[in-house]
Amino acid sequence: MEQEKAPRIFVIGFMGSDRKGLARAEAEKRGYRALDLDELIEKKDGRTIQRICMMMGEHEYRNQEYEMLCQLQEEEGIVVSCGDGVFLDDMSREILEKNKVLVADSQALPEELWERAKEQKGLPYAFMSQSDNSIKKKKFFALYEQRKPLYNQFISRP
Template identity: 75%
Template structure:
């Protein structure tokens, strides 16, 4: 396992970026945000990529960027909350150090943090029916929890 690359993962509402910045400072590594790097290269926001091309295309772009970043040394990368959904992405991450941001925080707390966040690429997070939005958030959390738990 390569420890000169650290990938920070976590569900919506977790402070992936904050933890990545903290670790980068601690190790004197460069810090990257995977979504920011995808947006710089593509020229569109993640939300726009997902809306226009679908989540599958976004996962392809995620994989391409992970491949590029996996060639770097001395980096900490904050990843989007669904990075673990793609098997090829998981293969890259598993060859490096992976840390789950806020893995010990309750889904209720994550919901409180995420419910009003702007720019999330999930259509359900942009709807006005807050009870349906909350229901879908918790269902997605339960679906993804096992992927995160393998690194806690």
């Protein structure tokens, strides 16, 4: 069976999912280039995503995601791992919907994602920098429940 041709593939997934790993594997399978949206933004801006969010707010980060997605629309043969909330911006979501989207670890239980995410450094969410793990965990699960329906929209797409 011949694999589906798509000039651009975007990989999304919640905190703790292996978006980069899925993007690399998919790119290798297809002979495409693997890119990371956050790394592209950081290179262009000169600041980390965490610093952008701290200094300018999440809205600025979402603006930069959209600008970079617009630039990537000109590229072909790419698989791009994206931040966990890229679809929160309507204009960014429109770009994603015009392309193939894969959801990393879509079958993973939230507890699995939490175990991976709780030790990650540099996450742009202020609550993930708290020292109280119980508060951090509660906020993580609340955000997961809030975003799960949005991820499900991409899972159910043909």
